[in-house]
Amino acid sequence: MKTLKDILYILSLPLIITMIMTVKGFADDHRLADIEAGKSDKSFAVVELFTSEGCWSCPPADELIAKLEKDNQNKKLFIMAFHVDYWDHQGWKDRFSKAEFTERQRQYASWMKLHTLYTPQLVINGKAEMVASETSRVLGGIQSAMLENHPRNLSVKIDKYESTHLQVSYTTTSLSKHSTILMALVQKEASSQVSAGENAGKSLSHVQIVRQLQRRVLKAKDSFSFSLPDADKDYEVIVFEQNQKSGEIIDATSINL
């Protein structure tokens, strides 16, 4: 009889663990729905993902931001995926990667006093960083960012949009010290064909890929020009103000093309 009791206790272990994981899963789904519906959007969340097609621990992070972006009705959630170039070498290259995106990640490592870079890394509002595939931490981080108090003084408009040429201008009433204004040209979706290996031909999909990033000293108003890399794709321009001493993102907005 005692043996049966023992067996029952032992069997209850996986059950308890499954229950905990299920509860965590439900909590994450709930958080995701809240964020997408914009329920906790007192403020904004600028989410920067540092990723690469060459990083094999990155797909879960790419999937998470794809999930966030898919049903995103929240006008204050701004997602950008920066493809870093340190996995590139002769014989292999991520076509979305740029050295300046790696430089941006290095700048965060310096602001946050991290001793190494890694992928997939996620930065929220320039203040918090985490492993981008840790769903609960990422969603929790976005929710807390959206509860902060930020004056929102930034507005943006499209001045000119002709086939591959784009001109975007902004105005702001907050001219805080040490601030720069950044504009990211973001391609909404893309898929890449795998050219090497046994699964050549398989496609990898991405969302919110940063194709160009420009920065200047913050003024009351200014305008930026972009040349679109592929005219037939969908784009968004994300504009944000960042403190160059701390890395904190002070204000953000966006416009769809």
Next chain:
Amino acid sequence: MYRLAILALSLLMLFSAYTKGQTSSDQITWECILKRKSSNEGEIFMKAKIPAGWHLYALGNSANSPIRMNFKFTPDKSYELIGTVSQPKPLRKLEKQLGIPVTYFEDEVTFGQKIKIKGKNGMIKGTIQFMQCSDQICVPPQDFGFALKLRP
């Protein structure tokens, strides 16, 4: 007693789910030594200690993949290489992202490079370029430089 153990284990599982991220002490470390077999022959042993939860990619992975793992030796008149770097049989798995099989090591691995010793004094200098990943993150390729003195 069992109840307590089950509770403790469950809490541990829950806690570990939140703490399996990257920490700064997860660096692979290298140790290089030269062992002489005779007056004119020796072998350089390059041992990597791999922290738990991490892996080091092996030699011989596809050149069309992002993996970088190589050993470079600076030529010097005091020695010459015999053959190429040897390694034990690595572990193998299919990387889902690119759909190619990759080989790697866990825990500890020692690579070897045989050399012919030509001079009495000299320096064997080299660089190990390696890549480390965990199940969650990858760290950019790193270079480890070493210098071993040849003594008569």
